[in-house]
Amino acid sequence: MSQDTLAAFANALATGSIRVVDLTQTLSPAFPQITLPPEFGQCWPFRIEEVSHYDERGPGWYWNNFSCGEHTGTHFDAPIHWVSGRHLPNNAVDTIPVEHFIGPACVIDCSKEAAADADFLLTVPFVEAWEARHGRIPPRAWVLMRTDWSKRTDPVAYQNFDATGQHTPGPDADVVRFLVEQRDVIGFGTEAIGTDAGQGYHLRPPYPCHSIMHGAGRYGLQCLANLDQLPPTGAVIFAAPLKIEQGSGSPLRVLAMVSER
Amino acid sequence: MSLPRPPKKNPILRTRAPTTPPGGRSRVALGLTTAAALGRLELQVCRDCGTVQYPPREACHACLSERLRWTAQDGAGELIADTVLTHSNDLYFRERLPWRLGMVRLDAGPSVVAHVHGDVGDAPARVRVGARLDRAGQAVLVAFPEQETKDMADDRQLREMTCDPQYRKVLVTDGKTPTGQAVVRALVDAGADLVWVGHAEPWKQYAGFDAIAGLHAVTPVPLDLTDSRAVSSLAAQIGGKVDIVVNTAEHHRTFGIGDRRGLDAARAEMDINYFGLLRLAQDFGPALKARAADGDTGACAWVNVLSVYALANFPAHGTFSASKAAAYSLAQCLRAEMRASGVRVVNVFPGPVDDEWNQLVPPPKLAPSALASAIVKALRDGVEDVFPGEVAQDWLARWRDDPKALERELSL
Numbered sequence: 001m002s003q004d005t006l007a008a009f010a011n012a013l014a015t016g017s018i019r020v021v022d023l024t025q026t027l028s029p030a031f032p033q034i035t036l037p038p039e040f041g042q043c044w045p046f047r048i049e050e051v052s053h054y055d056e057r058g059p060g061w062y063w064n065n066f067s068c069g070e071h072t073g074t075h076f077d078a079p080i081h082w083v084s085g086r087h088l089p090n091n092a093v094d095t096i097p098v099e100h101f102i103g104p105a106c107v108i109d110c111s112k113e114a115a116a117d118a119d120f121l122l123t124v125p126f127v128e129a130w131e132a133r134h135g136r137i138p139p140r141a142w143v144l145m146r147t148d149w150s151k152r153t154d155p156v157a158y159q160n161f162d163a164t165g166q167h168t169p170g171p172d173a174d175v176v177r178f179l180v181e182q183r184d185v186i187g188f189g190t191e192a193i194g195t196d197a198g199q200g201y202h203l204r205p206p207y208p209c210h211s212i213m214h215g216a217g218r219y220g221l222q223c224l225a226n227l228d229q230l231p232p233t234g235a236v237i238f239a240a241p242l243k244i245e246q247g248s249g250s251p252l253r254v255l256a257m258v259s260e261r
Numbered sequence: 262m263s264l265p266r267p268p269k270k271n272p273i274l275r276t277r278a279p280t281t282p283p284g285g286r287s288r289v290a291l292g293l294t295t296a297a298a299l300g301r302l303e304l305q306v307c308r309d310c311g312t313v314q315y316p317p318r319e320a321c322h323a324c325l326s327e328r329l330r331w332t333a334q335d336g337a338g339e340l341i342a343d344t345v346l347t348h349s350n351d352l353y354f355r356e357r358l359p360w361r362l363g364m365v366r367l368d369a370g371p372s373v374v375a376h377v378h379g380d381v382g383d384a385p386a387r388v389r390v391g392a393r394l395d396r397a398g399q400a401v402l403v404a405f406p407e408q409e410t411k412d413m414a415d416d417r418q419l420r421e422m423t424c425d426p427q428y429r430k431v432l433v434t435d436g437k438t439p440t441g442q443a444v445v446r447a448l449v450d451a452g453a454d455l456v457w458v459g460h461a462e463p464w465k466q467y468a469g470f471d472a473i474a475g476l477h478a479v480t481p482v483p484l485d486l487t488d489s490r491a492v493s494s495l496a497a498q499i500g501g502k503v504d505i506v507v508n509t510a511e512h513h514r515t516f517g518i519g520d521r522r523g524l525d526a527a528r529a530e531m532d533i534n535y536f537g538l539l540r541l542a543q544d545f546g547p548a549l550k551a552r553a554a555d556g557d558t559g560a561c562a563w564v565n566v567l568s569v570y571a572l573a574n575f576p577a578h579g580t581f582s583a584s585k586a587a588a589y590s591l592a593q594c595l596r597a598e599m600r601a602s603g604v605r606v607v608n609v610f611p612g613p614v615d616d617e618w619n620q621l622v623p624p625p626k627l628a629p630s631a632l633a634s635a636i637v638k639a640l641r642d643g644v645e646d647v648f649p650g651e652v653a654q655d656w657l658a659r660w661r662d663d664p665k666a667l668e669r670e671l672s673l
Binding site: 029030032035041042045047048049050155156158159160161162163 | 487489
């Protein structure tokens, strides 16, 4: 059976009846990185240095060295990233069971709300209203919050800082608890720079998506793109982080597979 | 006579290759350069018989004592003869003829040959002799009018030895810091034609940047010295027009070894303070060198804002000191590589600047505006090493006297 399923899958890819959507931002020095107060340790932005370019440093070949943090660009958050998940088993990118890296996705469209209010918070009633239209979120699914934030190609608009800090949409604390306890999601994904809202520090607990999601052994994806190309349900996400020993996360290529109907 | 605005360059004309005046000096004669690099005139004075002598020698020409000390001079004297050179076989001077020279008898004793400023009257005339660095980076003597004259800095011969920002195009690498902003304002006030102001991480808001960006001569440009591609890209756009680079970009944290675990703060300091300078020099250096003889306002200077902590480690800011020492060393390399073109590398060694990261350093602290004024003055005077403010002057004096003693004093 499995052989037939995989053969059918391969055939569907080959014939285009399964469309592959890239949910990844390009790793570029210009892409903004998370901003912390300067006295804290900082996540490196993506940087790239040429090793050789068909020149005296290597006449026949071109290659680069790059550097970045585990949480640079489109990236995966493992439970060990947050203090609430530090003692869980298999909580780092190298020990998470690999089958968790492939799973179904529910895409909740908040793009109108986020356009109207950069501080928009996803709530339980909002998710319940979505479920009334698209059905109940199945267990072990990714919940992806579509805000069209990735369409903000100007880094200033993407970061959206003012005198009171960053203003980007995210989930409130209750909905994170709901998704973990009532819906058993595998993780939560966003388009902005964090899984939590820009003003998430002021929620209770602070940064609820990090605190509750990782405390329950669930994952995060952020800086996602092209969520507007996904159906509300039915897409399957491939999101495998680099196998970094005791890694708290990693940049990764996130792919979605969508049936063409 | 004030310098008229130079005409725009015809872009299809050849840019002439830079030449420099004769640069050979004996080791003892370099004492004159050591002082001139700081903007001082010093001559050898015999500690036994008191004779002031010139040219520099190994021993006193009056009593043969070897106990000679370089001592500051006021340079007062009389121009006893002057002439205008109309022919020279030296490649540098033959492109700059006519050239005025003279003989000055210093009140302190010796007679010296000096370049003569255009505002000095015919001999005999009272003058004040100063030391300047020529395009070869070596000390030469210049006879100035006894009293300041209007637009004295605009003298054609003198401008060969200075790097006045007037009518020049300047890149200030970071305009988001108080120092960067003060430097931009000082350059605009000094008559710079155009000031490109770098700004990294555009999403971060810094007080004062918008006001700087709105000045008429200012053009903000994205520039992050940690990003090699960004530096190369900017050099590709404007590198062929920049006459002066002022590298104000700096990362400063206040840690030694034991009070901060890990490398992140130290690495960020090295990445901007040291590697940032290297990236900048690799990408902007070649074009600057090539344009060193590009008319009256050709490329002329490269300013590094270092720190007096580059001389000796200030343990409370230990990793910052180390990054600045690395930058200082690299700046010496840059100076050596720029030497043949005549582009001057100016190293500025401020003491603690009155900014965010020196919050806990007690006064006296150097105001950013004072640092900026010192930079513009250094360009106008053509000096090479600048120690602005009392802390920097104090450290310099102690370091020159006994570097080991300074190390011990700083470790208490």
